[in-house]
Amino acid sequence: MKRLIPGVFAAAAFFVCGAETPAPVKPFAAEAARIFPEAKEYAEQKPGIYLVRDGNQKTLGTLYLETIGDDERQFGYAGTIEIAVLFDNNRQVAGILIGRNQETPSFLNRVRAAKFLESWNKLKLEEIPGKQVDTVTGATYSSSAIRAGVRKLAESYLKPAETEPKPKQPAAAAVPVPTTAAPRNPEIIRLERRVATLKRIVSGSQVLLKQLRERKEEELQLRLVAALEGPEAAGKFAEEHKLMFFNHPGRGSRKSPVDLAAEKYKNSKSEADLEALKAAILANYERMLETVPPHNAEQEKALAAAEARLNALRQKQHSPAPACKMKFSDPEAQAQEDKINRLAAAFRQSRDPKLLEGLRKEVTRQLMRDTLTMSARIAEKERELARLREHLEEFTKDPDAVIRSRIDALTR
Structure with missing residues (x-):
């Protein structure tokens, strides 16, 4: 019995050490716990693949991590998104997990709210590449990057595995395989368009903010014309006064406080309702003064990230090719x-x-x-x-x- 005691302590020590979450898994542990609340341990089975176990060493499922570097990920709205795929014991997808990213939180919230991450649930690994999944309206770049990441992850693990060893042949020295580069990298084309779009958005937003801060009375009058006479009259007013005018219809069928106040005044023509309309316009103006600066900062951040990614891809394309496979x-x-x-x-x-x-x-x-x-x-x-x-x-x-x-x- 005495001889067994050291072994028992050794086993206990091994279990405690093994319970520590491996570094590659840590970015996904919180999301994995929402799917498998009993998860206590992640045991590496192969590079990039971890068995998910409970406190009794019972296997709950398997976690697959990406095997690509950040430069190989598709760019989202403001950066790249690390993903992982969690499988249950039936080898079916239990959840798509999001790890480290530089994405705008509101876009990822839309992705989750649309249940986009559940699009692959119940699929087996080999079924993932063929799954057609639509992007999320209002979070197109983010959802597209996640979709590409899920497909790449599956494809990386579906590459033909090594089978039985074949009869040995004389070892041959490595022979670099020449590759013919495509005329244009599709991601470079996409990022060039993205940068151009963001530059227009940032430039327009900066002009709008300057207008809101420096030409308040004219801005309020422009909004009053738009509310009472419509966008065409507002456009003419803006052109005459060298103002910027955005005719952005509200989302959905719900009317804004300004729309409701304008309708009420048009029906009553009362001075009180006119003052109420002006108050609604002023409140909307003040709200924009608060929301436009952080919006501009977010757009500028996205532009900087897209330009950095584009420059890195261009340098990679024009630099001497690294060692061939x-x-x-x-x-x-x-x-x-x-x-x-x-x-x-x-x-x-x-x-x-x-x-x-x-x-x-x-x-x-x-x-x-x-x-x-x-x-x-x-x-x-x-x-x-x-x-x-x-x-x-x-x-x-x-x-x-x-x-x-x-x-x-x-x-x-």
Whole structure:
């Protein structure tokens, strides 16, 4: 019994250490807990894949993380969005989780309110890429980025897995595969349009804010004309007074306080109702003075993020290409290269030191293997070169003898 006690303590210590949430999982732990409230532990099964367990070590499901770096994610409204996919024990999607992001919170709230994240529920991993999901009105960029992330995640884990080892072939050195670059990167085209649109929005918003602050009386008169005579008359008034006028109809069928006050005055023509209309216009004006600056700041932030992303993509496109993906004729060597690429992608996403250590070991193993292969090839080339030198020396000493020997061999 005494001998068992150290083992018991060791097991208990192991369990406590294992219960700590791994660094790559932490951004998703809170959302995962909403789906699996009993979740207490995340045990790594493979790079990027974690078993979700309760306090009794019972498996509740599986969490799949992205294996791509931030530069490979589709840009949303104000930045990129990390996602993960949670599966239940039937291998069906239990939820799409959102991790670190720079997105405007109101857009993500719209995505959640529209139940967009539930669009993939009950699907199996292999069914995800073929699922057609519409973006969310009012959060198009955010929902499009999430949709692309979910599809990429599924596709990354659906790549053909290594099967039974094939008969070994002589190891071949890596051969870079030349790639032909597409004429234009689709994301660069999309970001160029986005930047142009945001510049127009930011410029217009800055002009509007200046107008609200410096030309209050004319702004109030413009709004009164719009309420009583309509947008066409307001447009003419704005043109005559060099003002900016936005004719943005309200969303939905609900009328604004200004619309209701204008209707009431048109029916009564009373001085009291006219004053009530002016008060409603003033209240709307003051509300805009409060809301336009933070709106402008949000738009400027989105513009800066989009421009930074666009510049990074342009530099990447025009900079010397990084090392090509290596292709090997030896299946074992190719399997090792694929493993290195997966570990590298997982580390770029999580910055987990354990993954970096694993990557270092695999790269070291690969380089040692390549060194041995190259050494063997060099030795073979040296032997071949020695034979060629010997033949050359014989020929230069007595060319006639070499020619006679060759003819004799051919005519026997």
